[in-house]
Each structure stands twice: as C-alpha cells, then as structure tokens.
Amino acid sequence: MRKARTPKLVELPGIWLGQHIQTIVATLGRLMDSPLPSSMTMAVIGISLALPAALFVMTENLRTMAGGWDQTAAISLFLKFEIDDQEAGRVADEVKTWSEITRVHLITREQALAEFRDLGGFEESLDKITKNPLPVVLTIYPGPAHSSPEQLEALQGKLMKRPEADFARMDTLWLQRFQAILDLIQSGSLLLGVLLGIGVLLIIGNTIRLEILNRRVEIEIMELVGATAAFIRRPFLYTGAWYGLLGGLTAWLLVTLATLLLQQPVSRLASLYRSEFQLSGLGFAATGLLLASSILLGLIGSLLAVNRHLRGAEPG
Amino acid sequence: MIQFQHVFKRYPERGEALGGINFEVQTGELVFLTGHSGAGKSTLLRLIGLLERPSRGQVVVNGRNLLTLPRNQIPYHRRQVGMIFQDHRLLQDRSVFDNVALPLVVTGLGQKEIGRRVRAALDQVGLLKRERATPVALSGGEQQRVGIARAVVGRPPVLLADEPTGNLDPDLSREIFELFERFQYVGVTLMIATHDLALVNSMRHRTLTLDDGRLINDTGSW
Numbered sequence: 117m118r119k120a121r122t123p124k125l126v127e128l129p130g131i132w133l134g135q136h137i138q139t140i141v142a143t144l145g146r147l148m149d150s151p152l153p154s155s156m157t158m159a160v161i162g163i164s165l166a167l168p169a170a171l172f173v174m175t176e177n178l179r180t181m182a183g184g185w186d187q188t189a190a191i192s193l194f195l196k197f198e199i200d201d202q203e204a205g206r207v208a209d210e211v212k213t214w215s216e217i218t219r220v221h222l223i224t225r226e227q228a229l230a231e232f233r234d235l236g237g238f239e240e241s242l243d244k245i246t247k248n249p250l251p252v253v254l255t256i257y258p259g260p261a262h263s264s265p266e267q268l269e270a271l272q273g274k275l276m277k278r279p280e281a282d283f284a285r286m287d288t289l290w291l292q293r294f295q296a297i298l299d300l301i302q303s304g305s306l307l308l309g310v311l312l313g314i315g316v317l318l319i320i321g322n323t324i325r326l327e328i329l330n331r332r333v334e335i336e337i338m339e340l341v342g343a344t345a346a347f348i349r350r351p352f353l354y355t356g357a358w359y360g361l362l363g364g365l366t367a368w369l370l371v372t373l374a375t376l377l378l379q380q381p382v383s384r385l386a387s388l389y390r391s392e393f394q395l396s397g398l399g400f401a402a403t404g405l406l407l408a409s410s411i412l413l414g415l416i417g418s419l420l421a422v423n424r425h426l427r428g429a430e431p432g
Numbered sequence: 433m434i435q436f437q438h439v440f441k442r443y444p445e446r447g448e449a450l451g452g453i454n455f456e457v458q459t460g461e462l463v464f465l466t467g468h469s470g471a472g473k474s475t476l477l478r479l480i481g482l483l484e485r486p487s488r489g490q491v492v493v494n495g496r497n498l499l500t501l502p503r504n505q506i507p508y509h510r511r512q513v514g515m516i517f518q519d520h521r522l523l524q525d526r527s528v529f530d531n532v533a534l535p536l537v538v539t540g541l542g543q544k545e546i547g548r549r550v551r552a553a554l555d556q557v558g559l560l561k562r563e564r565a566t567p568v569a570l571s572g573g574e575q576q577r578v579g580i581a582r583a584v585v586g587r588p589p590v591l592l593a594d595e596p597t598g599n600l601d602p603d604l605s606r607e608i609f610e611l612f613e614r615f616q617y618v619g620v621t622l623m624i625a626t627h628d629l630a631l632v633n634s635m636r637h638r639t640l641t642l643d644d645g646r647l648i649n650d651t652g653s654w
Contacts, residue, residue, distance in 0.1 A: 333523070337521055339507070340510065340521065341582065341586075342509075342535060343507060343538035344538070345504070
C-alpha cells in the first residue's frame with residue numbers, strides 16, 4: 117500500500133502559485149461561459165462607478181479652467197478722473213502703509229490706454245478720441261491673512277471712503293465663491309462615490325451569494341473529498357475581483373467615451389472665449405485609483421458573501 | 433486502523449443513533465456493517481469520515497483522535513478516508529475524468545500526475561474508455577464505479593462505503609464487492625455498510641451487526 121505522496125516543502129510555493137493562476141483563469145472562463153448575466157452585473161457596477169468618476173473628471177476640469185485665472189485677491193480702486201498720476205502716486209504710498217496691504221500697483225492713464233488698445237477691436241474708436249478717457253487705477257493686494265470675503269468687503273468700504281476714490285471693485289471674490297462651489301461638488305461626489313461604492317459592494321456580494329447557492333452540491337462534494345476552506349473560497353474571491361475589475365474597466369470606458377464626445381463642443385466653446393482650454397479625461401493616477409478601488413470593492417464584496425455562506429467543512 | 437471507544441451519537445430531533453459502540457478494525461481488514469435501516473450504520477461511517485462528531489466517546493482513525501482534531505485539519509483527514517455513497521454523489525455536469533480527478537485537484541497536484549492517477553483509478557474499475565462521458569450517460573453500476581474510482585484515486589488507507597450496491601442487481605453487486613476485495617489485497621482498510629445479507633454471508637469477511645444504535649454481533653476476523 118503506497119500512501120498518498122505528500123508534496124515536499126520546496127514544491128509548496130509552486131503548487132500555491134499554480135493553484136492561484138489556475139483559479140484566476142478558470143474563474144474568468146466561468147464568467148465568459150454565461151456572458152449575458154456576467155455583462156449585466158458588469159454594466160451595473162460600471163455605471164455605479166462611472167457616476168462619481170465622471171463628477172471627479174468634471175470638477176477637475178473646472179478647477180484646471182479656473183486655475184488659468186489669477187486667483188490672488190485684489191481690489192481695483194478707480195480714482196476720480198481729476199486725480200492725475202502724481203497725486204495718485206501719493207495715494208498709493210499712503211495706502212501701502214496700511215497693515216493689511218502688501219502691495220499696490222499703479223496703472224497710469226497712459227498705461228491703461230495702451231492696455232485697452234492692446235485688447236483689440238477698439239483702435240478705430242480710440243483714434244477718434246483726442247483726450248484720454250481713462251482714470252488712474254490702483255490695484256491693491258491685501259495679505260493672505262486679510263483675503264477672506266468679509267475682510268475684502270471691509271477693505272473695499274474703507275477704500276471707497278477716501279475722497280480720491282471713484283469706486284472700488286473686487287476682482288476675485290466671485291472666483292473664490294466658484295472655488296468654494298467646486299469644493300462642495302467634489303465633497304458631494306466623494307460622498308456619492310462612497311454610497312455607490314457600498315452599492316457595488318452589495319451587488320457583488322449578492323452575485324457571489326447566488327453563485328455559492330448555485331454550487332452548493334459541488335461545494336459539499338469538494339468538502340467531502342478533502343478540499344480546504346481556502347481552496348473552496350478562492351474561486352469565489354477571484355470571481356468577485358473579476359467583477360470589480362471588469363466593472364471598473366466599464367466605468368473607465370464610459371467616462372472616456374463621454375470625454376471624447378464632449379471634447380469637440382468644449383473646445384469650440386473655449387475658443388469663443390479665446391481660451392486654449394482642453395477637456396481632459398481620467399488621468400493615469402485616477403484610472404489606477406478607479407481600477408484599484410473597483411477590484412478592492414469586488415474582493416471585499418465577495419469576502420462578505422463567502423464569510424457568511426462558506427464556513428468550510430463542519431461536522432454536525 | 434479504526435478504533436471506537438464508548439461512542440455515543442445523539443441527534444436533537446430523533447434521539448440516540450448510536451449508544452456505546454466499542455470495536456477496533458486492524459489495517460487491511462474488510463469489515464461489513466449490517467443491520468436494519470435506521471440501525472446507525474450510516475451514522476457510524478459518518479463519524480469515521482468526520483462528517484459528524486460523536487456526542488460522547490472517542491473515534492481514532494489511523495492514529496488520529498477525531499475528538500481533538502481541529503476544524504482546519506478536517507480536510508486532511510478526509511483525504512485519508514475515501515467515501516462511497518449509495519447515491520454516488522457525482523457532479524452531473526462534469527465528465528467522468530473530472531469527477532474522479534476532484535480529490536487530486538483539491539490537493540494541488542500537477543496536471544500530468546493527475547491524468548496518470550485518474551486513468552489508473554478508472555482502469556481499476558474498468559471505465560477507462562468512458563472518461564469523457566458525463567455521469568448521466570452511464571448506468572447505475574457504472575456511476576457507482578466512478579464513485580469508487582473517485583474514492584480510491586488519492587490512495588487513502590481507509591475506504592468507507594455506505595450501501596454501495598443499494599440500487600444494483602445481484603450480479604453487479606457481486607462485481608462491486610469483488611472490486612472491494614481487490615483493494616483489501618493491496619492493504620486498504622474497508623468498512624462497507626450494507627443490508628445485502630446474502631452477499632455478506634457468501635463472502636466470509638468480518639461482520640459487525642448494529643441494532644437500534646447498539647453493536648449486537650461481531651463475527652471477528654475470518
């Protein structure tokens with residue numbers, strides 16, 4: 117009587133790796149054996165993941181667009197028309213001494229006119245004007261510690277009270293508000309991502325649970341002939357990971373497709389605003405993150421199902 | 433090889449199935465287990481294969497005390513005990529080859545070695561030519577022989593059979609029992625539960641008789 121040969125210790129890693137590779141291939145094969153239900157599950161996961169991913173792409177693009185604009189807080193103080201460059205210089209020097217101000221930039225009437233001419237489209241009308249119609253402008257930059265919307269508003273009021281001031285305009289307040297809105301959308305999409313992630317977890321968990329129930333007989337027989345709990349669980353865990361990966365790829369495809377479709381109209385709109393802005397899709401890092409988290413969701417989802425429904429051989 | 437010491441098994445729903453069983457089976461013995469249905473034959477075999485644990489008492493198989501065997505060791509114990517069932521317990525959607533290969537696949541054996549051993553096992557039961565068939569295409573006797581091939585393919589030192597010929601006619605039954613004798617010749621310890629008394633009496637092997645969960649007769653070795 118020859119006893120069943122036990123593998124030598126050096127062979128064990130090879131057996132372990134071989135079993136894993138075999139399971140990885142076999143589970144994918146099983147998924148492809150039933151393409152319709154598999155692809156439906158894949159599509160549900162893909163759409164769930166595509167929503168937060170698309171929101172992320174949208175906010176990232178808006179952020180890039182806004183990043184092109186000057187973001188430092190500043191107030192443009194338009195002086196009264198009768199104030200000349202020399203007197204404006206004195207006002208600038210005085211304002212510069214205020215503790216909340218870091219820098220004051222003076223735009224003389226001549227500079228303003230030149231700048232205006234450069235913008236284009238106004239040359240003809242400017243040529244007809246003999247006298248410079250533009251006032252002196254002081255661009256006033258407060259320090260970073262004095263740049264909150266409330267502080268800017270207070271500063272604006274303080275500047276307006278000066279006798280030389282015509283009016284003061286905050287250039288960047290709306291930009292700050294825009295940034296705040298972007299932050300809000302991004303937090304919202306993160307929250308949505310978490311919720312939909314839990315959804316994906318449940319979808320995969322339930323799919324794996326059904327798969328386990330379908331294969332009850334097979335599992336029982338495998339336990340009977342001496343399969344370890346790990347051996348029986350392994351294919352289900354890999355199936356979950358496959359669902360995650362395929363769902364993640366579907367999400368990537370959906371977002372990339374949407375980006376490509378919108379590329380053309382966005383470029384046209386940007387060119388109307390004389391902007392070089394280009395819509396960008398999911399970057400390399402974001403794609404990696406999407407796929408990694410979708411695989412992880414698949415693994416955790418199937419782990420939950422497996423822990424609940426596969427407890428290994430248990431004698432009564 | 434198999435020792436029962438004062439073994440009790442009680443089910444909550446139907447009371448005592450085994451009450452104080454004591455016996456010992458030596459390596460290489462072939463033992464019949466008889467008794468009316470419900471006498472506890474299946475329960476006794478299930479305790480050896482660790483499909484169930486005794487309520488009280490000790491079962492020792494191949495030097496392993498099953499009472500203290502941790503749960504994660506159960507699979508390794510089952511690889512040492514080949515089990516054959518009346519309803520074959522085959523996977524209907526897999527080929528004969530895949531069914532027989534299952535005990536080897538779960539151990540992580542290489543494909544080549546699996547193929548070699550599966551064909552050797554199928555050859556022993558005379559089904560070498562049917563390896564590609566699915567169980568549905570086989571007769572009852574052939575299906576049972578696939579079950580036997582699956583039980584012996586891992587070369588376990590212990591074979592258990594629970595009513596292996598329950599659905600077979602006398603000629604086929606005798607064939608199966610002769611197959612079991614051949615395994616005994618190569619040193620396998622076998623316990624076969626059956627109520628085919630005519631066959632048991634004609635074969636002259638040690639016979640244990642159970643009645644209502646108690647061991648009422650042990651013929652001893654021939």
